[in-house]
Amino acid sequence: MHAIRTFCLLVLTTLVLAACAGTPDFIRLADTEWQLAQLDNRPVDREATRRDPYLLMHGDSQRVEGFAGCNRLNGVYSGGGQSLRFDSLASTRRYCADAMEQEEAFMHALERTSEAQVDNGMLTLFDNRGRTLARFEALPTR
Template sequence: MTIKLMALLAMAAATAAQAQEGKLVDYRCAQPPNIQVLFAVDGQHATLRLPGGRDVVLPARPAGSGFHYGNSRYSLRGKEDELRWTRGKGDPVECRAAIGESRDTQAAWRLKDTYWRLREVGGQPFLPASGQREPHLVLASKEQRMHGFAGCNRMLGGYEQEADSLRFAHVATTMMACVNGMDTETAFTHALERTARYRIDGDLLTLIDAEGATTAILQATALR
């Protein structure tokens, strides 16, 4: 049996297994992160898949129309291609199924030479104050250097990347004091120092530490 044939058989087996497991739907949300939901065939539960490899199984709840899955922390409500999901005491986030969007399109963003703006750090969404500049970073491919804005100060440093491994080195910032942004800056720089690998899902970059925990989530924008 050739390697190519073995690969095709493995792919077919994986597809069949997923079909038995349920329907996997990619959702694009008004606020990050984007999510995936695996709906069980029997409708008794749905698995919420978050960036960073976090899977949460949610049991079905009574719903007048459409669907409702949830537990004490997460809730999914929707109908057809539209979905609202809630985390903790946060406001519901509107999402829509990414119908017709190819995996190639979803993975089009490159790690390097992309403007990545901060969306979540330390498990908390980043919500800028009025007029606050957005924290971001760029991994420059030619210089093999990282530069960006940490929340109050400009930051720079080195990085090493191979396959899905990513480590930042000698992260430094300027020394200006700010009324807003210092807490974000501290959390952001600590997240970079802890990063051991990364994952790109669509336009979201998830930074992950050595234990597999998410340190930060950033969203892609064309380089400015």
């Protein structure tokens, strides 16, 4: 009886730890440069920015860095499975007349993110109601 109870406890513990570990979708976010392609279901205005907006999430430290269109950004991310959250986001404070509206929308989308999905080299961010906030394309590793 004791052996059965121990075995069941071991199986239950393994299942709980596997559920908390994060799925391949979450793992595939890390160490990939994600170039912003759509924001609020509209194509990104690449003419307004100095260079293309992107995110880079470091898997070893769960830090995020990137470029929002005018300013660099950084912070931390967390989650597991399809859950994704950005916290402690900060950016430089440069002003770029043509890029500020899109940059503010980008930062606001990151702040509202609660879920993410990776599919065919595309990363899609969703809010807590399942609405699409932003879409990114995976860039080839350099």
